[in-house]
Amino acid sequence: MDDFISKAADILECDVAGADFAFRDAPDWNSMKGFALLVMIEQDYGKRATIEEFMNCRTVRDLAVLAGAAE
Amino acid sequence: MDGFCTVVTGAAGGIGSVLVRRLAAGGGKIVAADIDGARLEQLFGADGRVARSAGDVTTDEGFETLLRTIADNSCGVCGFAHFAGFDAPAPLALAKPETFSALAAVHAGFPLRFLGWMSKKANRVRGASAVLVSSAAAHGGAKGHAAYSAAKAAVEGLTRAAAAELAPYGMRVNAVAPGVVDTELSRAWTGKLDKEQLDALAKAHPLGIGTPDQVAAAAAFLLSPDASWITGQTIVCDGGFSL
């Protein structure tokens, strides 16, 4: 999970205090950052998520679950 | 051995498969190449006018298989349409050099090699025409497609240089640069867009998102003798995206 949080923080360009961070609240949030999160999940975790699955995510933990990286 | 053939790569794909059908319906002999051999068989296994070459065209093995299929089924190549390819969208920060190498290999490296083969004395056919495929992404600054855009820009440079070298032999080389066309390739990334982004994409194409037929028609024209005075050009075929 730490590794996933650090990758998400890199994309969001802000401190991510923990898995409960609501990623769309990141300063300068935009759709390109959303796209980057989806690409990271696909490249690093081999999971091709649908836009619906992504839209249902609110926190970094939700994203990690989607990626299969939450334990 | 029949007469001359037209080689279509990416023949199991959205645009390539439509082009094969179109050319075959016009009475031509086609060599259809694709890495997806099962799909090639499914699409064209029953069509006697279409010889199939299954393999990765960027590898020596795939290239040799293609040359063998051409030799077994025709006396030479009078047309070449290169529609094999893929996209690997990623924002710049996640773009990888090895992904660019793979994109460049299929979009520009293979046609460079194949046009080199066509240019050799034994393989030259006066009146032959080649059509490569660029993309609106090479022109418009497509966010999230940097590696793909760079590979497609290489295609346009190749088109002009090869056209200049081959014109003295009466051979032509052109490219088409499509906007977004509804195929597996585009669906792989439009599937990552939300509704707002999808609406914006549709709006950016005043004549609508493209169909494989619309691009295949442009390619078929460039392959045909109707385009006998056109070479070294990239024909933008994008439903008004670039306006």
Ligand SMILES: NC(=O)c1ccc[n+]([C@@H]2O[C@H](COP(=O)([O-])OP(=O)(O)OC[C@H]3O[C@@H](n4cnc5c(N)ncnc54)[C@H](O)[C@@H]3O)[C@@H](O)[C@H]2O)c1
């Ligand atoms: N669809 C679009 O929106 C669009 C827009 C601009 C340009 N293009 C270009 O048009 C071409 C065809 O795209 P499409 O939309 O029909 O895609 P597609 O995914 O439907 O078809 C591409 C085909 O190429 C084959 N292929 C990929 N790599 C190969 C390899 N190494 N060797 C042999 N075959 C290989 C695939 O198996 C597939 O059948 C591509 O070059 C693409 O970049 C497409």
